[in-house]
Amino acid sequence: MEGECRVAVVLPAGGCGERLGGCTPKQYCPVLGRPLISRTLEAFERVGWISDIVVVVAPESVDLMKNIIRRYGHKLVSLVEGGVTRHRSIFNGLRAFVEDHSLGPALKKPEVVIIHDAVRPFVDEETLLQVTSATRQYGAAGMVRPLVSTVIAPSSDGCLDHSLDRAKHRASEMPQAFLFDVLYKAYLQCSDYDLDFGTECLHLALAYSKTRAKLLEGPPDLWKVTYKRDLYAAESIIKDGISKHLCIITNIKEEAVQIGFRLHENLKSHIKVNKSFTGPVEFIEFLFHHLGNSQPKFLKQKSCKLIDLLQAAQAGASYQSVVVSQSGSEMQKLSKIRELAKEVQKSDLLLYGLLINFSKEESQLEDGARQASAIITALITDRNPALTGQVMVV
Amino acid sequence: MEGECRVAVVLPAGGCGERLGGCTPKQYCPVLGRPLISRTLEAFERVGWISDIVVVVAPESVDLMKNIIRRYGHKLVSLVEGGVTRHRSIFNGLRAFVEDHSLGPALKKPEVVIIHDAVRPFVDEETLLQVTSATRQYGAAGMVRPLVSTVIAPSSDGCLDHSLDRAKHRASEMPQAFLFDVLYKAYLQCSDYDLDFGTECLHLALAYSKTRAKLLEGPPDLWKVTYKRDLYAAESIIKDGISKHLCIITNIKEEAVQIGFRLHENLKSHIKVNKSFTGPVEFIEFLFHHLGNSQPKFLKQKSCKLIDLLQAAQAGASYQSVVVSQSGSEMQKLSKIRELAKEVQKSDLLLYGLLINFSKEESQLEDGARQASAIITALITDRNPALTGQVMVV
Numbered sequence: 001m002e003g004e005c006r007v008a009v010v011l012p013a014g015g016c017g018e019r020l021g022g023c024t025p026k027q028y029c030p031v032l033g034r035p036l037i038s039r040t041l042e043a044f045e046r047v048g049w050i051s052d053i054v055v056v057v058a059p060e061s062v063d064l065m066k067n068i069i070r071r072y073g074h075k076l077v078s079l080v081e082g083g084v085t086r087h088r089s090i091f092n093g094l095r096a097f098v099e100d101h102s103l104g105p106a107l108k109k110p111e112v113v114i115i116h117d118a119v120r121p122f123v124d125e126e127t128l129l130q131v132t133s134a135t136r137q138y139g140a141a142g143m144v145r146p147l148v149s150t151v152i153a154p155s156s157d158g159c160l161d162h163s164l165d166r167a168k169h170r171a172s173e174m175p176q177a178f179l180f181d182v183l184y185k186a187y188l189q190c191s192d193y194d195l196d197f198g199t200e201c202l203h204l205a206l207a208y209s210k211t212r213a214k215l216l217e218g219p220p221d222l223w224k225v226t227y228k229r230d231l232y233a234a235e236s237i238i239k240d241g242i243s244k245h246l247c248i249i250t251n252i253k254e255e256a257v258q259i260g261f262r263l264h265e266n267l268k269s270h271i272k273v274n275k276s277f278t279g280p281v282e283f284i285e286f287l288f289h290h291l292g293n294s295q296p297k298f299l300k301q302k303s304c305k306l307i308d309l310l311q312a313a314q315a316g317a318s319y320q321s322v323v324v325s326q327s328g329s330e331m332q333k334l335s336k337i338r339e340l341a342k343e344v345q346k347s348d349l350l351l352y353g354l355l356i357n358f359s360k361e362e363s364q365l366e367d368g369a370r371q372a373s374a375i376i377t378a379l380i381t382d383r384n385p386a387l388t389g390q391v392m393v394v
Numbered sequence: 395m396e397g398e399c400r401v402a403v404v405l406p407a408g409g410c411g412e413r414l415g416g417c418t419p420k421q422y423c424p425v426l427g428r429p430l431i432s433r434t435l436e437a438f439e440r441v442g443w444i445s446d447i448v449v450v451v452a453p454e455s456v457d458l459m460k461n462i463i464r465r466y467g468h469k470l471v472s473l474v475e476g477g478v479t480r481h482r483s484i485f486n487g488l489r490a491f492v493e494d495h496s497l498g499p500a501l502k503k504p505e506v507v508i509i510h511d512a513v514r515p516f517v518d519e520e521t522l523l524q525v526t527s528a529t530r531q532y533g534a535a536g537m538v539r540p541l542v543s544t545v546i547a548p549s550s551d552g553c554l555d556h557s558l559d560r561a562k563h564r565a566s567e568m569p570q571a572f573l574f575d576v577l578y579k580a581y582l583q584c585s586d587y588d589l590d591f592g593t594e595c596l597h598l599a600l601a602y603s604k605t606r607a608k609l610l611e612g613p614p615d616l617w618k619v620t621y622k623r624d625l626y627a628a629e630s631i632i633k634d635g636i637s638k639h640l641c642i643i644t645n646i647k648e649e650a651v652q653i654g655f656r657l658h659e660n661l662k663s664h665i666k667v668n669k670s671f672t673g674p675v676e677f678i679e680f681l682f683h684h685l686g687n688s689q690p691k692f693l694k695q696k697s698c699k700l701i702d703l704l705q706a707a708q709a710g711a712s713y714q715s716v717v718v719s720q721s722g723s724e725m726q727k728l729s730k731i732r733e734l735a736k737e738v739q740k741s742d743l744l745l746y747g748l749l750i751n752f753s754k755e756e757s758q759l760e761d762g763a764r765q766a767s768a769i770i771t772a773l774i775t776d777r778n779p780a781l782t783g784q785v786m787v788v
Contacts, residue, residue, distance in 0.1 A: 229630065230627065
């Protein structure tokens with residue numbers, strides 16, 4: 001954040017997920033193998049100017065959340081126990097900046113506090129910057145979206161009483177931001193009825209701190225993971241995001257050029273092809289480069305083995321962004337790729353084999369490249385761990 | 395429908411899909427290879443008591459829609475050209491039951507007309523029955539859902555004016571149903587302002603036909619495919635629905651029992667295993683049985699070839715619900731499965747190979763079955779056409 005503004009986040013995560021129809025609260029549901037809340041935390045940690053993230057969890061989920069923080073290396077997070085409603089949980093989260101609490105000492109009070117949901121993992125820096133800037137000007141701000149459905153009011157007998165003008169209303173989304181004192185004061189003064197039945201922080205700021213929040217039109221990705229279908233959607237969006245790059249590796253220079261060029265041409269409508277490599281050594285370097293946030297130590301230990309195995313098996317391998325292509329067909333040796341895949345999967349690396357039997361004939365060459373591209377795209381799009389270590393053949 | 399009630403459907407499909415961020419209107423976007431609107435039509439055609447479906451399309455999409463009707467064999471559909479707004483399109487749809495129109499003669503007027511959206515493919519018979527029954531009692535009825543976000547009203551300067559009580563409001567969803575005369579009369583009497591800026595049929599019925607619609611709580615699957623993420627969600631829901639059954643086929647009786655039992659045990663948490671077969675003949679019968687709504691003629695021609703190829707290659711093959719397992723490893727012959735896969739894909743059949751090298755040792759046997767189950771689940775869950783014809787090895 002520009003200037004000296006201290007910005008913290010309160011993330012109420014005490015919801016019980018009844019709308020998902022499952023027993024696991026949705027913030028803890030795995031999305032591509034990682035709990036949704038960890039992805040949301042990652043989104044905030046990517047932003048350099050956030051000082052603290054207070055996660056408010058149900059008392060029975062404290063241990064689970066501690067494990068998630070340890071497992072995924074979250075740094076800025078403090079845990080606070082939640083109340084029985086959303087407003088009481090947020091209030092508890094704010095208190096962590098004012099007084100010591102059961103799970104830790106008081107945090108340094110921020111100028112601006114951002115309220116977000118654990119189940120909205122796609123918040124970006126631009127949005128956070130907008131909502132924070134507007135808050136410094138107006139005292140409070142929140143993201144809104146156009147209504148997808150018309151809103152109607154039922155009468156007491158379950159019939160239509162009236163319908164609202166869609167153009168004059170908005171859906172209130174997250175993040176919202178407040179000058180800390182504006183929101184804290186509102187919570188101190190509001191009624192028990194507000195705390196138990198209210199849902200809207202912007203309303204509290206208006207009613208108890210006389211602060212009219214600025215409303216900002218947010219991007220569609222801010223939506224809240226509410227139903228099971230939303231988990232599918234979140235998974236697909238994340239897959240889309242990580243399936244953007246591809247490197248092509250082979251062990252013969254001329255082949256690299258030829259195969260690389262043709263794959264590039266065939267793939268470029270789906271994926272950005274970065275670079276073609278010519279040997280297993282670069283393959284390793286590439287892995288290090290792209291797995292910077294993984295455990296480089298582990299991989300360093302494995303690197304010799306990776307080279308050995310790759311050279312021994314002369315096998316095809318494909319990470320989300322790595323393909324080793326190769327002509328020739330020493331099929332038996334290819335079974336070794338399975339062991340390799342099993343090992344590297346511990347580092348969240350999905351390794352698939354692709355054996356390309358390129359013909360010298362021009363038309364078949366092109367056909368092979370097209371098929372190979374389709375298979376590569378399928379593998380890195382689906383990212384299915386159960387297929388790692390398998391060798392596809394073109 | 396019980397009794398003598400004639401029920402028809404009007405499906406406005408003139409929307410331009412600007413919220414999807416793409417150029418193809420969302421009702422024509424492919425979901426697992428089939429346009430969304432065709433899936434919605436299929437949902438209605440599964441219900442025996444619907445007499446007509448009037449699809450209202452933009453003039454420029456008439457040919458596209460005609461192609462879809464032909465390609466997917468939709469029987470009950472009449473096409474009508476849409477107006478410039480949703481209300482004008484629905485009005486045009488209703489007129490098709492009263493007067494001849496540019497694309498055909500007048501249809502027989504129904505007692506009840508159901509209004510639905512082309513982009514809500516998951517409507518089920520139970521919901522249609524509910525909304526129709528309530529309409530016969532109340533004159534009109536519509537499905538509602540709880541609000542996911544709080545609804546707020548902005549002031550003219552873009553700040554919060556007030557927020558609505560979430561408990562007292564509902565999102566108005568589809569389907570809705572009306573006594574034909576109630577809705578048609580409302581459209582005849584309503585103003586140009588209503589036709590151009592209104593969105594809610596229930597409101598017109600209330601304002602112009604003095605009919606208070608009954609509101610019914612609908613299932614979450616009624617949601618409207620609005621954003622790109624909704625297409626992902628729809629695709630995953632459809633995949634879930636068709637990945638429910640599995641048959642296991644092998645060519646040796648003892649093996650069938652042994653492999654079948656172990657796969658069954660390992661798969662049953664994911665998939666319902668129907669039956670174990672012991673030879674390629676049953677495999678064919680199974681395909682006929684499960685592809686009832688495809689082109690049986692085409693498959694009958696292929697059946698001899700299928701048998702030939704399966705026997706010749708002794709290959710592993712897997713449809714969404716078919717696996718041929720086999721021990722031994724005549725790898726070269728397995729390449730034939732690719733030709734086979736290419737042929738049967740014309741009938742929307744996805745064929746994958748799975749070669750199971752079962753050991754006689756108990757612990758390895760169990761391990762192999764577990765791996766095989768994981769691969770089968772991956773293949774039938776992802777349903778990726780690019781991987782058909784590939785042979786996975788356990």
